[in-house]
Amino acid sequence: MTMSRIAKIAGVSVATVSRALNYPEKVRPELRNRILEIARQYNYVYHAAAADLKRQKSNAIGVLFPTTIGPLFAETLMAIQEKIQEHHMALIVGNTMYSKAEEARLVKQFQERRVAGIIFTGYGLGQENLIRNLMRQNIFCVVTYENLEDTDINYVGFDNFKAAYDATNYLISLRHKRIGLIIGPYRKMGRLLKRFKGYQQALKDHGIQFDAALVVSTEPGLLEGKQAMRQLLHLPEPPSAVFAVSDHLAIGALSSIKQAGFQVPGDISLIGFDGVELAAYCDPPLTTVRVPARDMGRLATEVLMKSINNGVKRAMQYCLDADLIIRKSCSELK
Amino acid sequence: MTMSRIAKIAGVSVATVSRALNYPEKVRPELRNRILEIARQYNYVYHAAAADLKRQKSNAIGVLFPTTIGPLFAETLMAIQEKIQEHHMALIVGNTMYSKAEEARLVKQFQERRVAGIIFTGYGLGQENLIRNLMRQNIFCVVTYENLEDTDINYVGFDNFKAAYDATNYLISLRHKRIGLIIGPYRKMGRLLKRFKGYQQALKDHGIQFDAALVVSTEPGLLEGKQAMRQLLHLPEPPSAVFAVSDHLAIGALSSIKQAGFQVPGDISLIGFDGVELAAYCDPPLTTVRVPARDMGRLATEVLMKSINNGVKRAMQYCLDADLIIRKSCSELK
DNA sequence: TTGTAAGCGTTATCAG
DNA sequence: CTGATAACGCTTACAA
Numbered sequence: 001m002t003m004s005r006i007a008k009i010a011g012v013s014v015a016t017v018s019r020a021l022n023y024p025e026k027v028r029p030e031l032r033n034r035i036l037e038i039a040r041q042y043n044y045v046y047h048a049a050a051a052d053l054k055r056q057k058s059n060a061i062g063v064l065f066p067t068t069i070g071p072l073f074a075e076t077l078m079a080i081q082e083k084i085q086e087h088h089m090a091l092i093v094g095n096t097m098y099s100k101a102e103e104a105r106l107v108k109q110f111q112e113r114r115v116a117g118i119i120f121t122g123y124g125l126g127q128e129n130l131i132r133n134l135m136r137q138n139i140f141c142v143v144t145y146e147n148l149e150d151t152d153i154n155y156v157g158f159d160n161f162k163a164a165y166d167a168t169n170y171l172i173s174l175r176h177k178r179i180g181l182i183i184g185p186y187r188k189m190g191r192l193l194k195r196f197k198g199y200q201q202a203l204k205d206h207g208i209q210f211d212a213a214l215v216v217s218t219e220p221g222l223l224e225g226k227q228a229m230r231q232l233l234h235l236p237e238p239p240s241a242v243f244a245v246s247d248h249l250a251i252g253a254l255s256s257i258k259q260a261g262f263q264v265p266g267d268i269s270l271i272g273f274d275g276v277e278l279a280a281y282c283d284p285p286l287t288t289v290r291v292p293a294r295d296m297g298r299l300a301t302e303v304l305m306k307s308i309n310n311g312v313k314r315a316m317q318y319c320l321d322a323d324l325i326i327r328k329s330c331s332e333l334k
Numbered sequence: 335m336t337m338s339r340i341a342k343i344a345g346v347s348v349a350t351v352s353r354a355l356n357y358p359e360k361v362r363p364e365l366r367n368r369i370l371e372i373a374r375q376y377n378y379v380y381h382a383a384a385a386d387l388k389r390q391k392s393n394a395i396g397v398l399f400p401t402t403i404g405p406l407f408a409e410t411l412m413a414i415q416e417k418i419q420e421h422h423m424a425l426i427v428g429n430t431m432y433s434k435a436e437e438a439r440l441v442k443q444f445q446e447r448r449v450a451g452i453i454f455t456g457y458g459l460g461q462e463n464l465i466r467n468l469m470r471q472n473i474f475c476v477v478t479y480e481n482l483e484d485t486d487i488n489y490v491g492f493d494n495f496k497a498a499y500d501a502t503n504y505l506i507s508l509r510h511k512r513i514g515l516i517i518g519p520y521r522k523m524g525r526l527l528k529r530f531k532g533y534q535q536a537l538k539d540h541g542i543q544f545d546a547a548l549v550v551s552t553e554p555g556l557l558e559g560k561q562a563m564r565q566l567l568h569l570p571e572p573p574s575a576v577f578a579v580s581d582h583l584a585i586g587a588l589s590s591i592k593q594a595g596f597q598v599p600g601d602i603s604l605i606g607f608d609g610v611e612l613a614a615y616c617d618p619p620l621t622t623v624r625v626p627a628r629d630m631g632r633l634a635t636e637v638l639m640k641s642i643n644n645g646v647k648r649a650m651q652y653c654l655d656a657d658l659i660i661r662k663s664c665s666e667l668k
Numbered sequence: 669t670t671g672t673a674a675g676c677g678t679t680a681t682c683a684g
Numbered sequence: 685c686t687g688a689t690a691a692c693g694c695t696t697a698c699a700a
Contacts, residue, residue: 002677013687018679028685045471048446049392050677052383053692060426060447069408078403081429085436090443092394093427095415102419109424112382113394137379222615255615281556281589283617336693347671352695362669384693387676 001044060090062110079297140307156300160191163322164198175333180239181215182228225252241269269330285327335378394424396444413631474641490634494525497656498532509667514573515549516562559586575603599665619661
């Protein structure tokens with residue numbers, strides 16, 4: 001069933017049918033209802049591709065994630081979804097699996113579908129140019145989880161440096177001096193690099209010598225956290241506190257510590273990062289840094305919608321707060 | 335940039351450009367390369383909507399989830415993604431938030447985009463007719479996480495009844511008789527209902543009287559698991575073992591048990607459901623039922639692709655295994 | 669191997 | 685308030 005068939009049945013023109021469907025107020029109520037009724041009867045389904053073609057844009061927006069496994073990104077995705085559905089738009093997602101090639105493929109797919117905008121989540125290093133290119137093609141972009149230096153790109157992030165600084169600082173305030181760091185592949189990811197630097201800076205500001213042996217960089221994941229912790233435990237002089245830069249890593253580390261027969265926080269203090277709900281249910285409940293995953297998703301979507309509706313304006317940039325949530329996995333060094 | 339502009343520049347017809355892009359072998363190599371080169375130079379981007387319109391179908395497929403929060407669905411989604419990307423198709427996702435209205439909206443959106451197929455994940459009760467309708471409109475469907483009675487609908491599920499039966503049975507084999515059940519809203523969800531029945535049947539088969547006081551139905555979630563367990567703990571005669579029908583529920587329950595000063599499995603045996611990686615990192619590591627989340631995603635996508643490519647055939651139905659993973663959270667009743 | 673030409677179902681402009 | 689009509693960018697018989 002198409003508009004023109006409906007038009008024929010109703011004895012009106014396609015234009016009128018289109019209007020009845022899209023701008024109800026532009027059609028005489030009686031006629032409008034008759035058209036709508038016929039559409040319903042014949043199970044008419046709007047053909048989005050045809051409209052997109054004519055209008056030269058779609059109402060779909062694309063979202064790029066490294067992966068949606070892991071509660072953080074998943075929460076952000078849900079928030080995006082909700083907002084997008086409010087705006088009656090469609091969502092195309094892609095998981096890049098942290099691969100540049102995959103990302104390129106997905107961006108191309110988005111372009112082919114003429115998405116109105118793209119949200120980059122958990123964005124890699126050095127893709128500003130990709131984004132500028134997209135913007136030049138009238139595809140609006142927002143990046144989340146990062147706060148960029150660039151002043152021309154929309155972002156909704158949080159201060160990764162400060163968040164890591166605060167966490168490390170907290171450990172230091174508890175008199176810890178040998179503080180281990182378990183972190184993802186920070187050389188490849190801007191936000192991880194910033195966290196790494198936050199850790200270093202906190203050490204420096206308190207006159208603690210940075211010790212490369214205390215940092216282990218690994219893939220994210222429970223098992224990896226466990227292995228990393230084991231490595232730390234086997235050091236000649238193991239740390240008295242560990243900052244695991246994701247709750248998953250921390251949970252893995254926790255199991256490793258327990259398995260080795262140590263207590264948390266009695267023997268080793270442990271702090272996570274992300275603030276997933278689960279952290280509160282660990283034994284002991286995990287002190288962590290709460291990343292505003294949901295808020296970022298919401299805000300990023302709003303920013304995107306505004307860009308789309310207002311056309312090119314100057315970039316909107318938001319840096320949200322990431323708060324330290326103190327629970328029971330850290331204690332003062334005796 | 336469009337095909338016809340490229341055609342003009344290359345001094346050929348649109349048809350040739352289209353062929354050069356879509357069926358490279360149908361164009362003389364030299365000419366093809368010239369066209370491709372021009373396309374690249376001018377940054378040509380294929381217009382998927384136009385093609386969809388002409389072809390009367392799109393290469394997008396839709397996936398419906400209740401929510402992607404929670405590692406299980408997220409894993410299935412990732413598996414689907416991977417497969418879909420292999421087939422160079424696009425993925426449109428929707429979270430129904432367990433709402434019929436949202437689901438209807440999303441299905442409509444999928445139809446408007448003329449998706450080639452839809453994967454229903456974590457499907458609610460009584461939607462067979464919705465699916466049959468879709469099938470009548472040439473939209474192929476697969477449902478996952480369920481094994482349907484209907485013989486005309488594709489599904490890739492696992493035996494929810496048997497999985498729950500086995501878990502309960504295991505507890506019984508450990509001499510438990512008062513076995514609590516913490517379960518989601520099973521009255522609304524087919525697969526939960528089946529698990530509930532599996533639990534009941536196992537009891538019955540061993541001559542254990544079903545006691546409604548021992549089952550608490552709740553929303554899924556950590557907090558809910560905790561509260562449900564508290565409720566069970568306050569029973570005049572609390573259970574000696576608890577079957578929590580999701581690992582999240584189980585982890586919540588675990589924290590509740592510990593908080594009340596009891597030991598797992600010493601005082602209370604606990605078994606989860608889902609088999610998320612995390613369960614292995616609990617203290618104690620959680621015995622659970624492993625749901626083949628990833629395999630279901632993969633297979634469901636393959637089934638869908640086959641349906642799409644082969645046109646209407648008879649339904650493909652797969653029932654995968656859900657295995658009991660025995661770890662340390664259950665012990666024999668003393 | 670390549671070209672011609674007719675649409676696909678909408679939207680939007682312009683006229684009535 | 686309504687109608688006629690020309691695109692939008694692509695695919696695909698069919699013809700050359």
